[in-house]
Amino acid sequence: MKLKHLLASATLGLATMAVAQDDPLTVGFVYVGPVGDGGWTYEHNQGRLAVEEHFGDAVETVFVESVPEGPDAVRVMQQMALNGADLIFTTSFGYMDQTIEVASQFPDVMFEHATGYKRTDNVGTYSARFYEGRAVQGHIAGQMTESNIIGYIGSFPIPEVIRGINAAYIHAQEVNPDVEFKIVWVYTWFDPAKEAEAARTLIDQGADVILQHTDSTAPQAAAAEAGNVYTFGQASDMAEFAPMPRISSIIDNWAPYYIDRVQAVIDGTWESDDTWDGIGPGMVGIGEMTDAIPEEIRASATALKDSIAAGEYHPFTGPLNKQDGSVWLEEGETADDGTLLGMNFYVEGITGDIPQ
Amino acid sequence: MDLGTFSPVLLIASLMVAATPILLASIGELVAERAGVLNLGVEGMMITGAVCGFILAVEIGNPWVGFLGAALGGALLSLLFALLTQILLSNQVATGLALTLFGLGLSALLGQGYIGVRAPSLPRVDLGPLSDLPYVGRIVFGQDLMVYISLALVAAVWAVLKYTRAGLILRAVGENHAAAHALGYNVVAVRTAAIAFGGACAGLGGGYLSLVRVPQWTEGMTAGAGWIALAIVVFASWRPWRLLLGAYLFGGITGLQLNIQAGGLSLLNILPAILISVGIVTLLVQLFRHLRGGPVARRTMITGQLLVAAGIVLAGLNRLFPDMRIDQAFWLSASPYLVTILVLVVMSAGRAPGSLGKTFHAST
Numbered sequence: 144m145k146l147k148h149l150l151a152s153a154t155l156g157l158a159t160m161a162v163a164q165d166d167p168l169t170v171g172f173v174y175v176g177p178v179g180d181g182g183w184t185y186e187h188n189q190g191r192l193a194v195e196e197h198f199g200d201a202v203e204t205v206f207v208e209s210v211p212e213g214p215d216a217v218r219v220m221q222q223m224a225l226n227g228a229d230l231i232f233t234t235s236f237g238y239m240d241q242t243i244e245v246a247s248q249f250p251d252v253m254f255e256h257a258t259g260y261k262r263t264d265n266v267g268t269y270s271a272r273f274y275e276g277r278a279v280q281g282h283i284a285g286q287m288t289e290s291n292i293i294g295y296i297g298s299f300p301i302p303e304v305i306r307g308i309n310a311a312y313i314h315a316q317e318v319n320p321d322v323e324f325k326i327v328w329v330y331t332w333f334d335p336a337k338e339a340e341a342a343r344t345l346i347d348q349g350a351d352v353i354l355q356h357t358d359s360t361a362p363q364a365a366a367a368e369a370g371n372v373y374t375f376g377q378a379s380d381m382a383e384f385a386p387m388p389r390i391s392s393i394i395d396n397w398a399p400y401y402i403d404r405v406q407a408v409i410d411g412t413w414e415s416d417d418t419w420d421g422i423g424p425g426m427v428g429i430g431e432m433t434d435a436i437p438e439e440i441r442a443s444a445t446a447l448k449d450s451i452a453a454g455e456y457h458p459f460t461g462p463l464n465k466q467d468g469s470v471w472l473e474e475g476e477t478a479d480d481g482t483l484l485g486m487n488f489y490v491e492g493i494t495g496d497i498p499q
Numbered sequence: 500m501d502l503g504t505f506s507p508v509l510l511i512a513s514l515m516v517a518a519t520p521i522l523l524a525s526i527g528e529l530v531a532e533r534a535g536v537l538n539l540g541v542e543g544m545m546i547t548g549a550v551c552g553f554i555l556a557v558e559i560g561n562p563w564v565g566f567l568g569a570a571l572g573g574a575l576l577s578l579l580f581a582l583l584t585q586i587l588l589s590n591q592v593a594t595g596l597a598l599t600l601f602g603l604g605l606s607a608l609l610g611q612g613y614i615g616v617r618a619p620s621l622p623r624v625d626l627g628p629l630s631d632l633p634y635v636g637r638i639v640f641g642q643d644l645m646v647y648i649s650l651a652l653v654a655a656v657w658a659v660l661k662y663t664r665a666g667l668i669l670r671a672v673g674e675n676h677a678a679a680h681a682l683g684y685n686v687v688a689v690r691t692a693a694i695a696f697g698g699a700c701a702g703l704g705g706g707y708l709s710l711v712r713v714p715q716w717t718e719g720m721t722a723g724a725g726w727i728a729l730a731i732v733v734f735a736s737w738r739p740w741r742l743l744l745g746a747y748l749f750g751g752i753t754g755l756q757l758n759i760q761a762g763g764l765s766l767l768n769i770l771p772a773i774l775i776s777v778g779i780v781t782l783l784v785q786l787f788r789h790l791r792g793g794p795v796a797r798r799t800m801i802t803g804q805l806l807v808a809a810g811i812v813l814a815g816l817n818r819l820f821p822d823m824r825i826d827q828a829f830w831l832s833a834s835p836y837l838v839t840i841l842v843l844v845v846m847s848a849g850r851a852p853g854s855l856g857k858t859f860h861a862s863t
Contacts, residue, residue: 179607179614179718209719294761327760330832334722337753339713340517344757347509360615364715368620383615495763498829 212237518750527700542725543602548702573702
């Protein structure tokens with residue numbers, strides 16, 4: 144698969160060189176999983192398709208899927224740049240250092256790195272405030288659980304994932320003081336067998352709501368098999384598992400952002416910057432809440448979502464303590480983006496240690 | 500030790516399910532390698548089996564038809580490998596790698612319309628009162644049939660290789676293809692059959708992933724399982740029972756580490772108990788051998804003693820420094836790989852088949 148796309152992009156690169164006069168803009172995408180994962184990479188690919196449709200012949204896109212985080216990513220990015228890509232989106236946290244490295248070798252190529260925090264003149268970053276969606280998710284999950292145990296499948300212990308856990312816990316605990324989170328780290332973004340196994344383990348240990356921060360739909364399938372377990376679509380709607388076990392979802396909508404950035408390159412106005420949008424601007428969507436959720440919970444969850452979207456409520460509003468009991472946010476105080484971007488602690492009430 | 504919500508019975512039952520795909524794929528590869536063929540395309544054959552099995556199971560509505568399709572799909576793909584390496588004499592390593600890439604691409608194409616579809620499920624066998632026995636019931640009598648089939652397959656491969664003429668011929672071809680040829684055996688035919696068997700087993704393993712273990716179709720869903728199967732064959736020194744141990748160890752520790760994480764148990768508290776018990780079992784096995792008049796493996800004795808000693812030291816350290824912390828989740832995630840390699844290397848015996856990976860042509 145990978146080879147096929149490399150070859151495809153190689154031919155494309157040659158073709159672009161041949162018709163250098165009216166050279167279409169070439170936009171590259173580096174994916175961490177397959178485009179058919181049904182989650183994270185699927186949505187990035189939807190964004191890419193939206194770019195193709197919006198610009199027509201003015202833009203060509205290339206992509207390489209299932210690129211491991213690490214040295215392999217360097218090779219893939221270099222190849223893309225050598226083949227004439229003008230703008231490259233690298234869509235996983237683990238590509239951060241590799242993106243910076245390759246960007247320094249190709250100062251004329253523009254890079255956009257998803258969910259990272261390192262920027263240079265030709266590397267911009269972008270991410271979505273997934274934690275806003277996690278707050279809504281926690282609010283629903285806390286009321287849906289009967290065993291009061293919510294299982295959480297973590298990928299890697301990076302700030303983005305920890306932020307999601309905290310946001311979900313705070314809002315689950317708010318509606319259900321007895322709620323307990325069981326967290327397992329699987330150290331992968333995409334491995335259906337391992338994700339399913341993690342879900343099953345959590346269900347065996349009493350969890351009746353499973354939240355996932357991995358990319359495939361395998362936990363949904365495991366939950367469907369188990370019966371009375373609720374899940375939420377992650378990164379994509381995963382509507383094929385509705386109305387049960389999937390009772391709602393967090394949807395990443397990258398298309399408007401990708402179109403916007405490609406336009407900026409065409410106009411010559413592209414600059415390295417940092418974008419971090421949430422429910423309000425539409426980068427994070429909340430998928431349909433199914434009938435499996437009682438009416439009044441749906442209403443209160445929608446109200447929570449609307450107040451976040453309107454900017455009236457911040458999911459990290461004090462009083463909040465850190466796990467060790469020390470004060471993090473005073474009454475009414477909200478978290479600043481700097482702390483959120485580097486978040487490396489659990490809030491009070493979550494048990495277990497964050498792997499360092 | 501507080502085990503909390505952690506259930507050893509469910510753990511052992513689930514480890515067997517977790518290990519089955521790898522076990523199936525690696526027992527097939529073992530046969531191919533014993534015949535002297537190094538097929539690195541296991542991952543590609545697995546995923547092709549996964550998608551073929553899934554499609555057929557969904558279309559026909561019967562999981563058994565699915566498994567048949569999975570085996571056929573894997574076998575067909577492996578015959579492509581056989582054609583290239585046995586008839587056209589291409590390099591086995593390069594062809595195997597290409598087979599993996601081809602299988603991943605082909606399966607993604609075939610599976611386009613099957614993302615998010617639910618397949619008919621494979622029921623666990625229910626032997627009535629036997630399956631309801633405490634503890635052993637669920638583990639021994641409560642699995643799905645494929646688990647038993649995979650175990651039977653390991654036993655059959657072992658018996659055929661060890662006791663039958665066919666097994667002897669297969670091993671001869673793998674050890675020295677020129678000599679086997681001189682004796683009048685058809686090296687290419689034997690190898691083609693071994694490759695097809697390997698492909699069918701890899702396909703079954705893939706089918707088990709998409710029909711039972713996950714169960715659904717997702718692109719790239721094997722996510723490296725084929726490579727682990729290949730590694731286990733080598734670390735198991737090409738022997739069926741060691742291979743079973745390796746696969747179950749890998750599956751078991753994968754499951755155990757998730758349980759430890761979910762149960763919020765501390766690795767440092769559990770580790771001494773695990774080390775000491777593994778060490779004692781190792782020593783007991785040696786003692787048993789000695790009582791039967793067999794030779795005692797010095798290296799294994801020393802390993803067993805070291806394990807017990809390490810466990811005692813660690814337990815002591817835990818007492819002395821109760822605040823000691825390690826990066827638990829990281830080590831837990833690495834543990835299936837570390838332990839499987841460690842155990843199989845310590846036990847290692849035997850060597851690779853003599854003609855493994857070499858190209859054969861009757862004229863040379």
